[in-house]
Every structure is written in structure tokens, then in C-alpha cells.
Amino acid sequence: MPTTDRTVQLRKGVLELAILAVLGREECYSIEIIERLDAFPALTATPGTVYPLLARLDKAGLVATRWVEAGGGPPRKYYRLTRDGRASLAEGATAWAALSSEMTEILGEGLS
Amino acid sequence: MPTTDRTVQLRKGVLELAILAVLGREECYSIEIIERLDAFPALTATPGTVYPLLARLDKAGLVATRWVEAGGGPPRKYYRLTRDGRASLAEGATAWAALSSEMTEILGEGLS
DNA sequence: CCCAGGTTCCTTGTAGTGCAAGGATCCATG
DNA sequence: CATGGATCCTTGCACTACAAGGAACCTGGG
Incomplete structure (x- = not known):
């Protein structure tokens, strides 16, 4: 499904919640x-x-990060949920x- | 329920659809x-x-308007859905x- | 006659969000 | 050492929600 103008608007504010849900299951780095x-x-x-969304979540204390060395590329910044x-x-x-x-x-x- | 910051963000882009749904049922004026x-x-x-949202819908041709005289106040601008x-x-x-x-x-x- | 109050319309300015575009860094491979 | 892939990030624009406030219209009491 292409990113129509409508879906762009419908998703406003929803992505943050979706990302929290992704991180609720497992610690991930950005591209993951x-x-x-x-x-x-x-x-x-x-x-x-x-x-920018991850930066906002970090600043708000909703996620914490740590750097992890990765073979074959620059280190990855992993995000996980905090208690908040x-x-x-x-x-x-x-x-x-x-x-x-x-x-x-x-x-x-x-x-109707 | 107060208008928390979260609900503000969640609703972005949703109100337009909600208003179209309201008008799908019946022609209304703004306060209605x-x-x-x-x-x-x-x-x-x-x-x-x-x-502003109604003005956008009007400009986009999704709604049409007509003025209706109302006893005990200024005329009301009624909105109804167009085919679009x-x-x-x-x-x-x-x-x-x-x-x-x-x-x-x-x-x-x-x-989980 | 007039003014107070309710009803309806609208505008302006601010903060927050999604996204395209582009740039910077690091590593492995040839 | 240069190329390419993977990863990180920033900047600028368009759009949305909202608070705050202003203007026009009618009725009814003094």
C-alpha cells in the first residue's frame, strides 16, 4: 500500500506507540x-x-540506549524500554x- | 477524560475522518x-x-455548504457530504x- | 431606544509530527 | 587506498491540533 496523503495523516502520533510496542517485545536498533x-x-x-522520534523518546526517558559493536559496520545503538x-x-x-x-x-x- | 498530550497526538488526522462520518449520517452546522x-x-x-478543518474539507470539495436562517441568532452554515x-x-x-x-x-x- | 447576553461565525499564533533529502562515520573487500 | 555497504544523524517543509480572541447577528429587559 503506497503512502497516500490520508494514511500519512492517520498515522500521526500512532508511530510512537507502535515503536514502543516493538521495543516492548525486544531490544532493537534503529534499522531493525x-x-x-x-x-x-x-x-x-x-x-x-x-x-527524530527515537531521539524524542530518549529525551523523554521512555527508552534507554546502549552501543553494541557489530562486525562489518559501525556500532549499533540499541534501544530498550525503561520503566516509564x-x-x-x-x-x-x-x-x-x-x-x-x-x-x-x-x-x-x-x-449507513 | 481530559485531553492528555497522548490523546492529542493519537487523534491527529483522525478528526477529519470522524467529521466526515458525522456528516455521512446527517447534514449539520458547525456547533452541531x-x-x-x-x-x-x-x-x-x-x-x-x-x-479550520471544515474550511479545508470545503476547499477540497469533500463537503458543500448552505446558509440557513435560524430564529434567535445569526444564520447557520450547514455542511453536507459531496460525492467526493x-x-x-x-x-x-x-x-x-x-x-x-x-x-x-x-x-x-x-x-506481553 | 440601547445595551447585555447568547449564538454563531471565523482568524491568528504556537507547538508538535511525518517525511524527503542529504550528509557523516565506520568497516570490510578488492 | 578507494569503493561500497551499513549505520548513524540533521535540516527544512508541509500539515495538524489547539488556545485565545475577535466580529456579526438576534432577542429581551431596562
Whole structure:
């Protein structure tokens, strides 16, 4: 699915939550995160989107990082959730559930 | 539910679709739209958000407007969906369904 | 007659987000 | 040593949500 203008707008603010979810499962470095997201067509993101977002999460204390040497390339910066990050993920999942359920309802009414 | 920073971000781009859905059910004027949205806590919007959004929809040809005299106040500007607006609502509903299903999946994986 | 208040419309300025484009660094290989 | 791949990051633009505030219209009381 191409990145239409609509999906661009729909995804605003959602990517942060998606990235927290990816990191909730496993510690990852940036390009790994991008690849995991790429498995979900509606959540595909480019480095230009992901890097600033990770920097924001780091600054906010939701993720922590460590450098890991990698054979055949520069070291990789691994990101993992902090305690605050896990709490934020849980909160976000709740907020998402509410939004999702209300959108389903209003869309059901409107499409009649 | 207060308008936390998270819900603000989650809603980006979603309000347009919600408004199209409201208008899909019935022709409304601005304040009526705001009231309908207010019935959904995660979708509450202020006039400062809704007016520019309606202007964008009008400019894009997704809605059409007409003035209706109202006793006890200034005339009301009623908005209704155009054919393009209905098509956009249908497209948006599809995009939303995809996003929603993928978010549910990735959140399920991440919250383990 | 007029002004106070409710209803409706709209604009402006700020902060936050997604993204394309491009640049910098490190390592292995030829 | 130069080329290429992998990894990291920054900059600038367009778009969105929102708070704050302003303008026009009508009714009803003094």
C-alpha cells in the first residue's frame, strides 16, 4: 500500500506507540525497528521519521540506549524500554483502545 | 477524560475522518458537529480545531455548504457530504480498518 | 431606544509530527 | 587506498491540533 496523503495523516502520533510496542517485545536498533514496522503496511516509516522520534523518546526517558559493536559496520545503538516507557506503552494501549472503539462506532453510523 | 498530550497526538488526522462520518449520517452546522463529536470522549474537539478543518474539507470539495436562517441568532452554515466526500469517507474507513487491525496486532505482541 | 447576553461565525499564533533529502562515520573487500 | 555497504544523524517543509480572541447577528429587559 503506497503512502497516500490520508494514511500519512492517520498515522500521526500512532508511530510512537507502535515503536514502543516493538521495543516492548525486544531490544532493537534503529534499522531493525524500521524493518519490524515495515511488516505492517499501514505502519511503514522512513529513517527521517524514526530517528527524530527515537531521539524524542530518549529525551523523554521512555527508552534507554546502549552501543553494541557489530562486525562489518559501525556500532549499533540499541534501544530498550525503561520503566516509564512500559507505563507509557500501557497507557497508550488503553488510549488507543478507546479511540479505536469510538472510531468504529462513529464510522458505523456514518457509512449507513 | 481530559485531553492528555497522548490523546492529542493519537487523534491527529483522525478528526477529519470522524467529521466526515458525522456528516455521512446527517447534514449539520458547525456547533452541531462539535456536539456530536463531544459524545465520543476520545474525539472531543474545540471550535479552533473544527473550523479550520471544515474550511479545508470545503476547499477540497469533500463537503458543500448552505446558509440557513435560524430564529434567535445569526444564520447557520450547514455542511453536507459531496460525492467526493462520500468516496473519501469510504476510503478513510478502509484505511482506518487496516491501521486499527495492525495496531491491535502490534500492541498485542508488545504488551506481553 | 440601547445595551447585555447568547449564538454563531471565523482568524491568528504556537507547538508538535511525518517525511524527503542529504550528509557523516565506520568497516570490510578488492 | 578507494569503493561500497551499513549505520548513524540533521535540516527544512508541509500539515495538524489547539488556545485565545475577535466580529456579526438576534432577542429581551431596562
